[in-house]
Amino acid sequence: MKKVVHAACPHDCPDACGVLITVEGGRATRIQGDPAHPVTRGFLCAKVAKYLDRVYSPDRVLYPMRRVGPKGPAPAGSGNRAINTWKRIGWDEALDEISSQFKNIIAEFGSEAILPYSYGGTLAVLSGSSMDRRFFHRLGASQLERTICSAAGEAGLKSVLGVKLGTEPEQFRHSRYIIGWAANIHGNNVHLWPFVEEARRNGAKLVVIDPYRTRTAQCADWYLPINPGTDAALALGMMHVIINESLYDADYVARYTLGFDQLRRKVQEYPPQRVAQWTGIAAADIVKLAREYATTAPAAIRLNYGVQRSEGGGMATRAVAMLPCITGSWKQVGGGLQLSLSGAWGLNRDALDRPDLMTAALGRAARVVNMVELGKALNTLDHPPVKAMFVYNSNPAAVCPNHNEVIRGLRRPDLFTVVHEQFFTDTTDYADILLPATTFFEHKDLQLGYGHYFVQMSHQAIDPLGECRSNVEVFRSLAERMGFDDDCFHESVDEMIDSALASNNPWLRGIDRPRLEREGHVRMNFAQSPGAAGLQPPETDAFLPFAHGNFATPSGRAELYNESLKALGLDPVVEFKPPAESRHGSLATPFPLELLARKSDNFLNSTFSNLPVVQEMEEPGLLEISHHDAQSRGIADGDPVRVFNHRGDILLKARVDGTVQPGVVCARLYWAKLTSQGRNINVLTSEKLTDLGNSATFYSVLVEVEPSKPAS
Numbered sequence: 001m002k003k004v005v006h007a008a009c010p011h012d013c014p015d016a017c018g019v020l021i022t023v024e025g026g027r028a029t030r031i032q033g034d035p036a037h038p039v040t041r042g043f044l045c046a047k048v049a050k051y052l053d054r055v056y057s058p059d060r061v062l063y064p065m066r067r068v069g070p071k072g073p074a075p076a077g078s079g080n081r082a083i084n085t086w087k088r089i090g091w092d093e094a095l096d097e098i099s100s101q102f103k104n105i106i107a108e109f110g111s112e113a114i115l116p117y118s119y120g121g122t123l124a125v126l127s128g129s130s131m132d133r134r135f136f137h138r139l140g141a142s143q144l145e146r147t148i149c150s151a152a153g154e155a156g157l158k159s160v161l162g163v164k165l166g167t168e169p170e171q172f173r174h175s176r177y178i179i180g181w182a183a184n185i186h187g188n189n190v191h192l193w194p195f196v197e198e199a200r201r202n203g204a205k206l207v208v209i210d211p212y213r214t215r216t217a218q219c220a221d222w223y224l225p226i227n228p229g230t231d232a233a234l235a236l237g238m239m240h241v242i243i244n245e246s247l248y249d250a251d252y253v254a255r256y257t258l259g260f261d262q263l264r265r266k267v268q269e270y271p272p273q274r275v276a277q278w279t280g281i282a283a284a285d286i287v288k289l290a291r292e293y294a295t296t297a298p299a300a301i302r303l304n305y306g307v308q309r310s311e312g313g314g315m316a317t318r319a320v321a322m323l324p325c326i327t328g329s330w331k332q333v334g335g336g337l338q339l340s341l342s343g344a345w346g347l348n349r350d351a352l353d354r355p356d357l358m359t360a361a362l363g364r365a366a367r368v369v370n371m372v373e374l375g376k377a378l379n380t381l382d383h384p385p386v387k388a389m390f391v392y393n394s395n396p397a398a399v400c401p402n403h404n405e406v407i408r409g410l411r412r413p414d415l416f417t418v419v420h421e422q423f424f425t426d427t428t429d430y431a432d433i434l435l436p437a438t439t440f441f442e443h444k445d446l447q448l449g450y451g452h453y454f455v456q457m458s459h460q461a462i463d464p465l466g467e468c469r470s471n472v473e474v475f476r477s478l479a480e481r482m483g484f485d486d487d488c489f490h491e492s493v494d495e496m497i498d499s500a501l502a503s504n505n506p507w508l509r510g511i512d513r514p515r516l517e518r519e520g521h522v523r524m525n526f527a528q529s530p531g532a533a534g535l536q537p538p539e540t541d542a543f544l545p546f547a548h549g550n551f552a553t554p555s556g557r558a559e560l561y562n563e564s565l566k567a568l569g570l571d572p573v574v575e576f577k578p579p580a581e582s583r584h585g586s587l588a589t590p591f592p593l594e595l596l597a598r599k600s601d602n603f604l605n606s607t608f609s610n611l612p613v614v615q616e617m618e619e620p621g622l623l624e625i626s627h628h629d630a631q632s633r634g635i636a637d638g639d640p641v642r643v644f645n646h647r648g649d650i651l652l653k654a655r656v657d658g659t660v661q662p663g664v665v666c667a668r669l670y671w672a673k674l675t676s677q678g679r680n681i682n683v684l685t686s687e688k689l690t691d692l693g694n695s696a697t698f699y700s701v702l703v704e705v706e707p708s709k710p711a712s
C-alpha cells in the first residue's frame with residue numbers, strides 16, 4: 001500500500017519546510033518538498049533531499065547501549081560505529097541504570113549536580129522542548145542557558161523592536177533593494193532565494209555584506225566584504241549619512257520611535273571616513289550604500305545570525321535593526337527587516353515546559369549553567385560539581401567552543417553521561433549509556449519556522465526503526481522510572497499539541513490540531529493585523545508588524561534609546577567597540593589572523609557530516625586564506641597548514657581562491673572524529689560570551705597559520 005504523509009523538516013533552519021514522504025509497505029521511498037507550501041514551493045535543500053539515506057543509514061543507533069570500552073573515540077580504523085565499544089542492552093536496563101545513578105548523585109550532591117544538555121537537533125515543538133523540560137524541572141536539575149546560537153541577536157533585536165518579528169519571506173519578491181547582511185541565503189536559508197530572484201527580475205538590487213565571499217555574495221549585484229565584527233560601525237556610518245542628509249522618514253520617526261535626538265548625536269561620532277578604517281569598506285561605498293538604501297523603496301534587510309557571533313554581536317544587531325525604523329520602510333510591503341520571526345509563535349510554553357515543577361521541587365529556581373561554557377562547567381564548577389549530564393538534540397563534542405576543554409571534561413571518569421542520539425557522534429563516544437532516537441519520519445510533532453509564518457503538522461510516516469524512541473517518550477519513561485506521577489507525564493502527544501496551541505495568542509486563533517491535520521500548513525492568523533488596513537489587493541493580507549508602530553517595547557516605540565542597556569554597562573543608544581579578540585582589538589596576542597569557524601552549506605552544524613551522500617557535496621578540511629596571507633607565509637593552494645592559537649591547533653589544507661580578504665581565514669565545522677587528528681575547528685574558538693544575551697563568539701577568534709608537513 002502506498003501513501004503520502006505530510007511532515008515538516010525540524011532541523012535548525014529558518015525555512016522549516018513542508019515535506020511529503022511517500023511510504024510503501026511501511027518503508028519511506030521518497031521525500032519531496034511540499035509544492036503547496038508557499039515558502040517551500042516544492043523543493044528541499046540538497047541535504048534533506050537525501051534524507052532517506054539518513055533515516056535508513058547503516059550507522060543509526062537503533063538500540064540502547066552500555067559502554068564497555070574506555071571513554072573517547074575508538075582507535076582509528078575501527079569504523080564509524082566502533083561497535084566493539086558498546087554492549088546492547090534493553091530499555092529496562094538502560095532506564096534502571098540512569099535512574100539509579102541519578103538517585104545516588106542526588107543523594108550525595110543534590111539534584112543540581114545533574115545537567116541537561118540540548119540544543120537544535122530538532123526544533124519541532126514537542127521534541128525541542130516539552131517532556132524533557134518537565135522532567136528536568138521536576139528533578140530539580142541545573143538549568144541550561146541555551147545561548148549557543150542566537151541569543152545576542154535576539155537581545156539586540158528586541159532592544160529596538162521589543163519582539164522578534166519581521167518581514168515575511170514572500171514579501172521579498174516586492175522589494176526593490178535587498179541587503180543580505182551576514183546572511184548566507186544560498187547556504188542557510190535557500191527558500192528565500194526564489195523570492196530574491198523574482199525581485200531582481202523586476203529590477204531589484206541585491207547587496208551582500210559578509211566577510212566571506214559566499215555563493216550568495218557571488219550572485220549579488222554588489223558585494224561588500226566587511227571586516228568581521230564591525231557591523232555596528234557600518235550601520236552607524238550609514239545612519240550618519242541618512243540622518244545628516246535628511247533621508248530618513250521624519251513622520252515615522254516622530255510617531256513611532258524613541259530617542260532619535262540621542263541617535264542623531266551619537267552617529268556624529270561615526271563619519272564614513274572613520275567607519276571605513278574599521279570595516280574595510282571605502283567611505284564612498286558607505287555613503288552610496290546609505291543613500292541607495294534610504295531612497296529606494298521598498299528596501300528590505302535579510303539580517304542573519306552571522307552578525308552576532310562576535311563579541312559585540314548584540315550591539316551590532318541593535319544598530320542594524322534601527323535602519324528600517326529611521327527610514328520607515330516597515331510601512332511598505334517588501335520593506336522592513338527579517339532576523340527571526342519566532343516572536344509570532346506565542347505557544348503556551350508554560351503548559352509544555354512546566355517551570356512550576358522546578359519551583360515545587362527546589363523551592364527556588366535552579367542554578368543556571370551556560371551551554372557555551374561547557375568546558376568550564378565540566379572542569380571547574382563546584383557546589384555541586386556536574387556529576388551527570390544528559391545530552392539530547394545536540395553534539396557538544398563537535399559544536400561547543402574550546403573543544404579541548406570540553407573533551408577534557410567529557411573524559412572525566414566520575415562523570416556519568418547519557419546521550420540520546422540518532423547516530424554515533426563525537427559526543428556518544430563519551431556516553432556511559434546511549435539511547436536510540438527517532439527521526440522526524442518516526443514520530444508526530446508540531447512545527448513552526450523562524451523564517452516564515454506557517455504552523456505545520458508533522459505526521460509520523462513510518463514505525464520507529466529498531467528500538468528508537470522520541471524525545472517525548474524517553475523522558476516519559478524516565479519520569480516513570482524516577483517515580484514522578486504528576487499528570488503531565490501521562491499526557492499523550494496529541495494532548496500536548498493541543499495544549500501548545502491553546503494559548504492567548506490571537507494569531508493562533510482558529511488554528512487547532514484537527515485543522516492542521518487536515519491542511520498540513522496554516523498561515524498564522526494575521527487578519528486583525530494593524531498593518532493590513534489600507535492596503536490594496538493583492539497585498540491586503542501582507543503582514544506588516546510595525547507599519548503603525550506597535551513595537552513591543554515598554555514605550556511602545558522603536559527604542560533608539562533604551563534605558564535598560566545602561567544597567568549592562570552598554571551605551572543606551574548604540575555604539576561600536578572592536579572585539580577584543582580581533583585585529584583592531586585590545587587583546588595583546590601574537591595571533592594576527594581573524595578566523596571564521598563557519599558552518600558548511602551542505603551540513604547542518606555537525607549534523608549530516610557523517611553521511612557519505614552528503615559528504616560528496618563538501619570538501620572537508622579546508623582553510624581558506626587570502627593570496628596575500630598565504631604568500632607571506634610561503635603557503636600555496638593545496639598545501640597542508642597548521643592553524644593555531646593559545647587554545648589549540650589543527651592541521652588543514654590551504655585553499656587560496658579569493659573567498660576571503662587579507663587578515664581573515666575561514667574553516668568549517670564537522671565531526672571531530674572524521675578528521676585525521678580527531679579534532680575540529682572548535683579547538684580554536686573561545687568560550688567568551690557576547691555583550692548581550694550571553695551568546696557564543698565563534699567569529700571573534702585570532703589565529704596564526706604556518707606551513708606544515710602532511711599528516712602521515
Ligand SMILES: Nc1nc2c(c(=O)[nH]1)N[C@H]1C(S)=C(S)[C@@H](COP(=O)(O)OP(=O)(O)OC[C@H]3O[C@@H](n4cnc5c(=O)[nH]c(N)nc54)[C@H](O)[C@@H]3O)O[C@H]1N2
Pocket residue numbers: 012013014120149150181182183184185187188189209210211212214226227228229230231304305306307309310596598599600601602603604605606699
Ligand atoms: N546549510 C546550512 N544551513 C543552516 C545551518 C548550517 O549549518 N548549514 N545552520 C543553521 C543554524 S544553526 C543557524 S543559527 C542558521 C544561521 O545561519 P546564518 O545566520 O546565516 O549564520 P552563519 O552561517 O553563522 O553566518 C551567516 C553569514 O555571516 C557571515 N559573517 C560572519 N561574521 C560576520 C560579520 O562579522 N559581519 C557580517 N556582515 N557577516 C558575517 C558568515 O560569513 C556567513 O556567510 O542557519 C541554519 N541553516
Ligand SMILES: Nc1nc2c(c(=O)[nH]1)N[C@H]1C(S)=C(S)[C@@H](COP(=O)(O)OP(=O)(O)OC[C@H]3O[C@@H](n4cnc5c(=O)[nH]c(N)nc54)[C@H](O)[C@@H]3O)O[C@H]1N2
Pocket residue numbers: 012118119120121122127148149150391392393394395396398399400401420421422423425437438439470471597598599604605606607669681682685698
Ligand atoms: N565552530 C562553530 N561552531 C558552532 C557553530 C558555528 O557556526 N561554528 N554554530 C553554532 C550554532 S549556531 C548552533 S545552533 C550549534 C548547534 O549545535 P547542535 O544543536 O548540537 O547541532 P548539531 O550539530 O546539528 O547536532 C544536533 C544533534 O542532535 C541529534 N538529533 C536530531 N534530532 C534528534 C531527536 O529528535 N532526538 C535526539 N535525542 N537527538 C536528535 C542529531 O543527530 C545531531 O547529532 O552549533 C554551534 N557551533
Ligand code: SF4
Pocket residue numbers: 009010011013014015016017044045046048049190191604
Ligand atoms: S534543512 Fe532547511 S532548507 Fe533543508 S529541508 Fe530542512 S527546513 Fe528545508
Ligand SMILES: [Mo]
Pocket residue numbers: 012120148149150
Ligand atoms: Mo544556530
